[in-house]
Amino acid sequence: MTEMLKKNADNLDHSFRYEISAKVGAKSLLKCIQCGVCSSGCTVTEYVDLQPHRVVASCLLGLKEEVLSSNAIWTCSLCHRCTERCPKNVDYSFILALLRNLAVKEGKIPKEYSSTVVTIYNNGYVVPYTGGLKDNIDRRRGKMGLPELVPPDLKEIQFIIEETGLGALAKEREDDK
């Protein structure tokens, strides 16, 4: 059980719900009726500190810090059953992605998630494709008679990553990749 949380109304972030619902595709947050269908069908419901319907309730109540620090927003397996089954068409899995985006802005990023952008920044692919690794991959493909890969122009990929705000994260972690 989660510990009982007591909070004064003054300490709630009343605009939090609108911070989320203003984003593309997230208006549905405001329609939740707390029926719990999302939580009953959730693949990871036994593993989260806040079940899906409670994450939504917390967003609506303005418990921003609690939501953004919860393990629930990162534990999701992205099976999309919550979104599929919601009788009010609340797009929970999409809203969860937006909540992760907000947590990232506050620097709360599990390393399991941040390493991917470094790999894409440096390779254009989600799998390392440089130096000896590239040679091995090319040799293996050649043996199977598969066509040569024509990777993307890395400058373009890096420009997009930087322009959309993940440049610092991609470069900051470059040293410890």
Add this chain to the structure above:
Amino acid sequence: MKKELGFFIGCTIPLKLPHLEKAFRDVANILGLKLREMEGVSCCPEPVSLQSLNMDTWVTLGARNLAIAEKMGVDILTICSGCYETLKTVSVLLKEDKEYLKKINAILNKINYNYTGKTKVYHFVELFSEPEWLDKIKSLVVKPLDDLNLAVHYGCHLVRPSKIMQFDHPEKPEKIDIILQALGAKTLDFANKLECCGYCARLQEEIGEKLVEDKMTELCELEEGVDGLIAVCPACVTQYDRKEKIIARKSGKELDIPVLYLAEMMAVALGVELEDLSLKNRSVKPDKLIEKLTS
């Protein structure tokens, strides 16, 4: 489908599991499916972390790939459920929200791309389960999979969320079963059929292990005897194949269900020689299945 198809091979399959790409290309050749290579495309990008880190990064990188297709005058064919989820979601999102499209194009324009929102995205299951392709497949089967009992794993991103994917039933899908049945195989019903593989639940290893253990244990206990679990996504294939061995070691259970990619089974049925496929290139070897195919 009016346009030609651009072949979006993704990263995980061509870089880590090229034998799956080989199987698919063999199938496409036999069926006479004309594909154009998409050069200069990047990672789709991968839907789990990129979307989580920054929606705009995810959508813009995806839109760049869609814009390349538009420039080539093709729609996109994917062979990975991750690519399918990303590219299809981005295409639907940008089709429905013109303001957002404008914002994304403002970035793309700076590197000389522009996306007008016209690229359609298909997964090969979506294509081959169409009646005309099914007929063609049936007519070209030279080695029917009559003796095989196969379990299908749909995976989550192929069919959900249905308001985006819009092709099979989100909770009772049948398209992969239909393709395998066209090849002559028998497909099985089982309780855990629609369960997630857990690959995307990255923070807690135990989630994936539990999901894989539950599914594989059920399959091992099925009376019919399962010759293989068939999936259409490199993440699901890898997850089941790798975790199955680990769990067997930990739990002492005998889990020996091989995991195969749908295109591999199609290639076999359409007459590709077994030695030209890499069916043994996985942790759990499909020895019994190969025995049945060669006897």
